[in-house]
Amino acid sequence: MFGLFKKFKDGFAKTVSAIAAKTAAIFGQKPIDASSLETLEEALYTADFGVETTEEILAEIKAAYKKDKALHGQQAAQIGAAVLKRVLAGAEGVLTEAAAKPTVIAMIGVNGSGKTTTSAKLAWKLKEDGKTVTLAACDTFRAAAVEQLKAWATRLELEIVASHTGADSAAVAFDAWQAAKSRERDYLIVDTAGRLHTKSNLMQELAKIRRVLQKHDASAPQHRWLVVDGSLGSNSIEQAKAFHQSFGLTGLIVTKLDGTSRGGALVGIYRQLKLPIYFLGLGEQAEDLQPFSVDNYVKAVFGLE
Ligand SMILES: Nc1nc2c(ncn2[C@@H]2O[C@H](COP(=O)(O)OP(=O)(O)OP(=O)(O)O)[C@@H](O)[C@H]2O)c(=O)[nH]1
Ligand SMILES: [Mg+2]
Known part of the structure; x- marks a missing residue:
């Protein structure tokens, strides 16, 4: 567990150090004061935690400080952590397998959010965990998208079902499901083309992928995940709502958290959507x-x- 925490902290370092640069002294051993509360507030805003969450955290620390002027920084940090945990109750997605194989995971989202990379990474992770996985290259829209996923599959020795650019993405999904089923694979991960949530024809294409999979298994795809670029912060909320409406999301993946100091945004995204982050x-x-x-x-x- 400690190893995982360290890996997470290293990946999340930009946000962590941006916050720590402001708060390390506050959360040190000395009692806090009014100015350190202001600094904490500023740090949380800067990291994109948003008004609601920042105010809730500050309110509880201030209340404790009012009662006890000798409140230590460490106690303040514990109070803040408890508030944030409460806000994030239910936010932790736990991957479950469907009763019948394969469990289908569809990755959807706007252009460049990280769907293809995440599909490959997840397939690799599941394989490391002893699961069998098939990838479906359903981005038949963007030139080189099929090649991109194939390159990952070759490098990580993953199984993939692909057609050519311009092919019907739903047909690829249909074939990939059949292949995964006949080989008794545990998971089928469906990479889809990036699309703007405002383009209704592209949103309909997603619905078609879902319909076609349902011909095989009424519950597929069991997991419908929106892949969100975490460095874009709270801007993703509106698009997420649109995807949710047309595809019925079941969860979120937040990417690129290593490249941003605004990693607090996922809290706002969760608060708005109430979808678990896997x-x-x-x-x-x-x-x-x-x-x-x-x-x-x-x-x-x-x-x-
Ligand atoms: N630093 C960092 N880069 C990432 C992460 N996830 C994806 N990327 C990069 O983001 C870029 C886009 O990733 P893709 O996986 O191609 O995104 P996509 O959603 O499939 O893009 P489209 O299919 O064009 O819509 C690539 O350069 C990835 O290497 C991440 O967690 N951290
Ligand atoms: Mg892609």
Whole structure:
């Protein structure tokens, strides 16, 4: 567990150090004061935690400080951590397998959010865990998208079902399911083309992929995950709502958290959507995908380990 926390903290370092640069002194041993509360507030805003969450954290620390002027920084950090944990209750997605194989995971989202990379990373992770996985290259829209996933599959020795650019993406999904089924694979991971949530024809294409999979298995795809670029912060909320409406999301993946100091944004995204976060993208390598742990996230934010 400690190893995972360290890996998470390293990947999340930009946000952690941006917060710590302001708060390390506050959370040190000396009692806090009014100005350190202001600094904490500023640190949380800067890291994109948003008004609601920042105010809730500050309100509880201030209340404790009002009662006890000798409140230590460490106690303040513990209070903040407890508030953030409460806000994130239910935010931790736990991957479950469907009764019948394969369990289908569809990755959807806007252009460049990290769907293809995440599909490959997740397939690799599941394989490391002893599961059998097939990838479906359903981005038949963007030139070189099929090649991109194939390159990952070759490098990581993953199984893939692909057609050519311009092929019907739903047909690829249909074939890939059949292949995964006949080989008794545990998982089928469906990579889809990036699309703007405002383009209704492209949103309909997603619905078609879902319909076609349902012909095989009425519950497929069991997991419908929106892949969100974490460095874009709270801007992703509106698009997430649109995807949710047309595809019925079941969860989120937040990527590129290694490249931003605004890693607090995922709290706002969760508050708005109330969809569990399954994994975090913390880099571009196969091993840079971690299950989302509220505990690790909160500890890292408040410098508790
Ligand atoms: N630093 C970092 N880069 C990432 C992460 N996830 C994805 N990327 C990079 O982001 C870029 C886009 O990733 P893709 O996986 O191609 O994104 P996509 O959503 O499939 O893109 P489209 O298919 O074009 O919509 C690539 O350069 C990835 O290496 C991450 O967690 N951290
Ligand atoms: Mg892609």
